[in-house]
Amino acid sequence: xxxxxxxxxxxxxxxxxxxxxxxxxxxxxxxxxxxxxxASHIDVTLRDGGQSLISVLDDGCxxxxxxxxxxxxxxxxxxxxxxxxxxxxxLGFRGEALPSIGAVARLVITSRRTGTDEAWxxxxxxxxxSDPEPAAHAQGTSVEVRDLFxxxxxxxxxxxxxxxxxxxxxxxxxRLAMANPNIGFTLxxxxxxxxxxxxxxxxxxxxxxxxxxxxxxRDFADNAMTIEAERQGVRLTGHASLPTLNRGNGAKQFLFVxxxxxxxxxxxxxxxxxxxxxxASDRYPLVALFLELPGEAVDVNVHPAxxxxxxxxxxxxxxxIVGALKHGLxxxxxxxxSTVSDAALGAFKTTPASYQxxxxxxxxxxxxxxxxxxxxxxxxxxxxxxxxxxxxQVEDLTPHDDIPDDYPLGVARxxxxxxxxxxxxxxxxxxxxxxxxxxxxxxxxxxxxxxxGGVARQGLLIxxxxxxxxAAVARxxxxxxxxxxxxxxxxxFGPATIVVxxxxxxxxxxxxxxxxxxxxxxxxxxxxxxxxxxxxxxxVASMACHGxxxxxxxxxxxxxxxxxxxxxxxxxxGQCSHGRPTYVALKLHDIEKLFGRR
Ligand code: ADP
Ligand code: MG
Numbered sequence: 001x002x003x004x005x006x007x008x009x010x011x012x013x014x015x016x017x018x019x020x021x022x023x024x025x026x027x028x029x030x031x032x033x034x035x036x037x038x039a040s041h042i043d044v045t046l047r048d049g050g051q052s053l054i055s056v057l058d059d060g061c062x063x064x065x066x067x068x069x070x071x072x073x074x075x076x077x078x079x080x081x082x083x084x085x086x087x088x089x090x091l092g093f094r095g096e097a098l099p100s101i102g103a104v105a106r107l108v109i110t111s112r113r114t115g116t117d118e119a120w121x122x123x124x125x126x127x128x129x130s131d132p133e134p135a136a137h138a139q140g141t142s143v144e145v146r147d148l149f150x151x152x153x154x155x156x157x158x159x160x161x162x163x164x165x166x167x168x169x170x171x172x173x174x175r176l177a178m179a180n181p182n183i184g185f186t187l188x189x190x191x192x193x194x195x196x197x198x199x200x201x202x203x204x205x206x207x208x209x210x211x212x213x214x215x216x217x218r219d220f221a222d223n224a225m226t227i228e229a230e231r232q233g234v235r236l237t238g239h240a241s242l243p244t245l246n247r248g249n250g251a252k253q254f255l256f257v258x259x260x261x262x263x264x265x266x267x268x269x270x271x272x273x274x275x276x277x278x279x280a281s282d283r284y285p286l287v288a289l290f291l292e293l294p295g296e297a298v299d300v301n302v303h304p305a306x307x308x309x310x311x312x313x314x315x316x317x318x319x320x321i322v323g324a325l326k327h328g329l330x331x332x333x334x335x336x337x338s339t340v341s342d343a344a345l346g347a348f349k350t351t352p353a354s355y356q357x358x359x360x361x362x363x364x365x366x367x368x369x370x371x372x373x374x375x376x377x378x379x380x381x382x383x384x385x386x387x388x389x390x391x392x393q394v395e396d397l398t399p400h401d402d403i404p405d406d407y408p409l410g411v412a413r414x415x416x417x418x419x420x421x422x423x424x425x426x427x428x429x430x431x432x433x434x435x436x437x438x439x440x441x442x443x444x445x446x447x448x449x450x451x452x453g454g455v456a457r458q459g460l461l462i463x464x465x466x467x468x469x470x471a472a473v474a475r476x477x478x479x480x481x482x483x484x485x486x487x488x489x490x491x492x493f494g495p496a497t498i499v500v501x502x503x504x505x506x507x508x509x510x511x512x513x514x515x516x517x518x519x520x521x522x523x524x525x526x527x528x529x530x531x532x533x534x535x536x537x538x539x540v541a542s543m544a545c546h547g548x549x550x551x552x553x554x555x556x557x558x559x560x561x562x563x564x565x566x567x568x569x570x571x572x573x574g575q576c577s578h579g580r581p582t583y584v585a586l587k588l589h590d591i592e593k594l595f596g597r598r
Contacts, residue, residue, distance in 0.1 A: 008074065009103060009126070009127030009128075011074065012099045012100055012102070012127060013100075013103045013104060013151065013152060015074070015304070016100035016103050016104045018303070018304040019100045019305065020097075020100050020101055020104060022050075022160075022168060023046065023050025023051065023148060023159075023168070023169055024050070024168035025172075026054050026101055026105075027044055027046070027050065027169045027172055027187075028173075028305075029097035029101070030044075030056040030097070030101075030143050030145075031056060031173060031176050031185075032091035032097075032176070033091075033092060033098075034056060034058035034141070035091055035176065035180055035183065036090045037058060037061045037140075037141065038061050039059050039140065039183060040183055040184065041059050041185075042057070042058050042183060042185050042186075043058075043185075043186045043188070044056050044057075044169070044185070044187045045187075045188050045189075045190060046188070046189055047190050049161070049162035049163070049164070049165030049169075050145075050165055051147075051148055051149075051159055052146065053145070054145040055142060055144045055145070057140065057141075058141050059139060059140040060140050060141060061113065062111045062112045062116075062139055062140050062141050063109075063113055063120075063141065064113045065132040066132075067113070068111060068120050068122045069132055072098045072102055072109070073095075073099060075094075075095040075096070076095045077092065077093060077094065079095075080093050086296050087295040088258075088295060091260060091306070093301075094301075094304065094306075098124075099124075101145055102124030102125075102129070103127045103151065104149050104150075104151050104155070105145045105146060105147055105148045105150065105151070106124075106145070106147050106150070107124040107125070107145055107146075108121065108122075108123045108143070109121065109122050109144075110137045110142050110144075111140070111141040112141075113139075118134060119135045120134060121133050121137075126150075126151040127151070166189060166194065169187065170194050170195060173185060173195055174195065174215050175261035176261060177195070177197050177211060178208075178215060178254060178256070178261070179259050180259070181200040181204075181208045181210065181211035182207060183199055184197060184198050197215075204237075208238075208290075209239065212224075212239060216286060220239070220241060220245070223242045224239040224241050224286075225239065225241075225242065225332045226328070227240055227289065227324050227325065227328050229323065229324035230320075231316065231320045231323075232316060233293065233294055234291065234292070234293040234297065234316060234317060234320055235291070235292040236290070236292075236320050236321060236324050237289075237290050237292075238287065238289035240286070240287040240288075240289070240325055242285075243275060243285060243329070243575045243579040244574070244575050244579055244580065245286060246279055246283040246284055246285050246286070246579050247285075248284070249284060250271075250284045252286040253268065253271060255267040255287075255289050255291070256289070256290045256291065257291045257300070258291070258293065258298070258300070262308060262309050263308065264308070266314055266317065266321075267289065270325070271285065271287055271325065273318075274322045274326050275579075276537065277443065277537055277577065278329065278579055279579040280538075281538075283578070283579050287325075289321065296312070297312050299312075329572065330571050330572070403424055403426045407568070408425065409423060409425065409430050409567055409583065410423035410424045410425035410426070410429070411564075412560035412564060415555055415560060418554050419434060419435065420432065420433060421434050421555070421560045421563065421564070425585070427588055427589075428585060428586050428587040428588045428589075428591065429585075429586050429591070430583050430584070430585045431584050431586075432567070432582060432583040433580075433582055434555065434560075435544075435545075436576035436580055436581070437567055437573065437576070437582040438544055439544035440567075440572065440575070440576050440577065440582055441566055441567065441570055441573065442543065443536065443537060443544070443577050446486060446540055447536060449487075449506070450485070450533065454485075455487035455506070456504070456505040456506065457487045457488075458503055458504070458505040459501065459502050460500065460501060460502065460512070463499050463501045464499070464500040464512040464513060465497060465498075465499050466498050466499075466512070466513050466516050467497050468498060468517070470495050472520035472523075473492060473498055473520075475523040476490060476519065476520055476523065477490070479523060479532060482531060482532045482533075483532070485532075485533075486504060486543075487502070487503065487505065487507075488502070488503055488504060488515075488519075489502035489503075500512050500516060507544070510543075510546050512546070514545070514546040515542060515543055515545070518542035518545060521542075522535075522539065522542050526538065536577075537577035538577070540577055541577050567582070567583070
């Protein structure tokens, strides 16, 4: 055994294992250097997913010949001027990226320092460094990395497809771009731009919104709440989507700590906690949140890739995020996302195909019912018992043009398909999904009742006896105490039977059996560690489903208007417990567009 110090090239190659995992990590390190250098434009080119070439050009401060030779030395950095690891104001600080890249690829850096008129070039190949030579370059720096991992074939084997590596690079650059809206970014594959972001002007919030819209899409901009909060020197700003705009995974949840994109489980957990009452557990809102906190409150030096952080007081940060999001949700409770009415309008716009029927060309096949057949149907006397055209008029109407301004959800004009309430507002129409709305209202009423000391129950005249399988009975009885708190009183009655004695008064007439069966199903899927209160949304959904205002129930005018008024008075009533909208508002303006009047 020979104990020895490793040669520098080998040390750098080992370090590169952590810093340079794949092409996207090279893009990240080089772009961070450009951002630290004060660039206002950064142009990235990738060939073959970055394997044959990664080049990054910036217009930052640049380097002198001397600085160039130092920059490629291990642990050489200009970014810790006071040897202070606590207050880190730059993205880089470890002085590792350039030597690591130089150890596993062919690296060429060309640069011209601000205020000088000569440019210099330096190369590193498999760890061997050249001296700086004169070159031609505008102010700024360009770094070219060729044949990535040629010096470490083992790593080369782990490269994924060109498309996959490219996507990773796009992801990483987008994150950096979100945190730096004032810098212009492009990413090209040599033929076309995968990213093209102009520098966004203006103060932080508006510039950031422009940038977020370019990356996250117009929907996000239209349906995001603005978040702003501060607690004990920790500041949180950013944007988060209304519950009605959500995704099937957390890929569109971004967290930045002191301008640094990070991945942190804390964010995912905090977001989930805040949206718990508004979203099914497998749906994720879109968020971009920016935390600013003093250096001593966070450690960014956890891993060479610098994408992990450690908070000194994680509870404080979590509380701040949950609180700020909940606050935003309370304020936004009445906004159902505009994507919903846009989608509805889009659907209307695609209907012209069906107008054909009335046109000159006779449709064929099953559609070939003649106009006169149709009109006979139309004139057939209505049979009231199973009246098929399901529009019901509201008896107690206000005069048509007289919609009070303080009725944002308008005055009910009718019920369609025993499911939708259509109302007239001062500037359009609103279609309410009575079932979803009712579910939300029950949810909020239950929550309020729980907080103020108890849910009112209503005794059943004749207790309901329900047969279930034994496992279901056991599950329900295990939760009997919790269910009683929610107003549902059950007892065991033999191994496979349950007796229901009382139901929550606020549900009204209830299909007790259906409700119990659904609850038993819910409980089988629910995490045993969670209390029913934690999953109130799911429980309420099952309860409300069998309550008095379920879909398919005919409502009279007074009932409909009462529902609308209660929705207006209830926070969060724009979406049901699963993040679906409870109503869609169409403005006259948009309706006029549909008819080509505008
Ligand atoms: P770090 O970023 O941690 O300091 P790097 O190895 O990434 O370490 O870079 C080493 C040094 O090279 C930086 O501290 C900086 O002074 C200089 N440098 C690197 N890239 C650029 C650039 N694009 N423009 C100006 N200076 C740069
Ligand atoms: Mg760096």
